[in-house]
Amino acid sequence: MIKYEGRNYSLDQNETVLDCLLRHGIAPPYSCKSGLCHTCLMRATQGTPTSDSQKGLKQSQISQNYFLGCACVPNEFMDITLPNSEAFRSITTVLNIAQLNDSVLRLRLKKPDNFNYFAGQYVTIYNNNGIGRSYSLASVPGTDDFLEFHIQVIPNGTVSNWIKQAVSVDDSITIGEAIGSGIYTNDNLKQSIALIGTGTGLAPLYGILRTALLKQHKGDIRLYHGSRSSANLYLQDALQQLANEHSAFTYIPCISGAEPLPEALTAGRANDVALKDIVNFKKWRVYLCGNADMVKASKRSIFLAGASMQDISADPFAHA
Ligand SMILES: Cc1cc2nc3c(=O)[nH]c(=O)nc-3n(C[C@H](O)[C@H](O)[C@H](O)COP(=O)(O)OP(=O)(O)OC[C@H]3O[C@@H](n4cnc5c(N)ncnc54)[C@H](O)[C@@H]3O)c2cc1C
Ligand code: FES
Structure with a gap:
């Protein structure tokens, strides 16, 4: 049972707080329904949120009983409120x-x-x-x-x-606020880095890449940017320019659709090209961003190809 704005609602078995409220015609803010975006942030004024529903929150939020409604299957009665819309x-x-x-x-x-x-x-x-x-x-x-x-x-x-x-x-x-743990850390400047993204999955990789170059990262950095057609690639000139200026950086634009390709473009999906190219990911740091199915499948195959789970950052662009 949960209480929201003074009314009690019963949860179905294994139902999340968000799904229960939606089923009762209440529409709290939400987006990914995957515990990623934090749009469904809620606060328990009574009862303790499950630890799963507080993953990725700041310590200050956890200590105030904030939780993610899409990730919370309560195991006790909770009285729930939404954060003040100006907070955060x-x-x-x-x-x-x-x-x-x-x-x-x-x-x-x-x-x-x-x-x-x-x-x-x-x-x-x-x-x-x-x-x-x-x-x-x-x-x-x-x-x-x-x-x-x-x-x-x-x-x-x-x-x-x-x-x-x-x-x-x-x-x-x-x-x-800015959230997410897929960030560049310069604790091992010699580690090889694979940046693999599809579509606008390039956005976070572009920031990570430029940060690594600014920190004078010494290991190999390879960026595999995937797109269905060459017309859907973007920032090609800027990325090629960075590759020309930094010998440690290689830019590999990949096209998965069928079209005649110039030499600068590689045929295939970005994740497949990376796996074929690198083969053994042992000791590599890997960032995966973009299409949620690609990110999920690649996380598994790159782990099976030798990377340690803690060296793989995955940001699936999940949508409900
Ligand atoms: C962690 C994270 C980071 C993200 N970063 C980016 C980013 O940098 N750039 C970016 O463009 N997006 C990013 N997204 C995706 C973004 O949050 C939205 O999901 C996307 O912009 C669609 O929102 P919308 O309100 O326009 O469409 P909605 O109103 O949410 O969706 C409209 C319809 O389109 C479908 N739909 C939604 N997204 C897609 C899609 N990608 N492909 C096909 N159908 C779709 C929906 O299922 C729905 O039927 C990110 C998502 C997450 C979780
Ligand atoms: S974190 Fe719950 S909807 Fe995105």
Whole structure:
């Protein structure tokens, strides 16, 4: 049993708090339903949230009984409230919107004061109805004085289409805090790094790559960026330029669809090309981002190819 806004609701067996509320016609904010985006953050004013539902939250949130509604199958009575809508959010300004290819936008926002992040993390961007979706940061803190996002515009997508149709330079926009543990750590500068992403999965990898180069990473860095067609690749010139300037970095754009390819492009899916190329991932650090099925399948195959689980960071762009 849970209590929400003064009313009791019974949960079905193994039902999450979020699913129970949705089944009763209540629509708290949510997006990925996978414990990733933190849009469904809730707080228990009575009862203790399960530890699974607090994975990835900050210690200060855990100690105040915050939890993720989509990941919480309660094992005791809980009285639940939503966080104050201003908590953990900042209002900022749109600096620039540009087209990176036919369907991907580059959105640059002013970095709010006291907004801290690591390259590779993601934030929730809220539309003017308060509906939020996660978008990965492509910018590098301390180097870029803006926050950069790469947004794949989904036909009829609530938030991505809103950004395309309704957002203009100088508009105010609400964002959440930066979250996610797929970040570059320079504790082993000699470790080889594989960055594998599809579509806008390039966004966090672009931030991680540039951070590693700035920290003068010494090991091999290979970026496999996958796309169905060559027209859907983006940032090719900037990435090739970085590869020309840094001998340790190799850029491998991969095309999975059937089309005649120039020599600079590799045929195949990015994850397959990486597995064929590297073969043994023992001691490699691996970052996987983008299509959720690709990320899930690759995490397993790269582990089976020798990488240790703690060296694999996976950010599936999951959607409910
Ligand atoms: C951790 C994380 C990081 C993310 N980072 C990025 C990022 O950097 N850039 C980015 O563009 N997106 C990113 N996403 C995805 C993003 O959060 C949204 O899911 C996406 O923009 C769609 O939201 P929407 O509101 O436009 O569409 P919705 O209104 O949510 O969906 C509209 C319809 O499209 C379907 N749909 C949604 N997404 C897709 C898709 N990718 N392919 C096919 N159908 C789809 C839905 O099932 C639904 O039927 C990330 C997601 C997560 C969880
Ligand atoms: S974390 Fe619960 S909906 Fe994304």
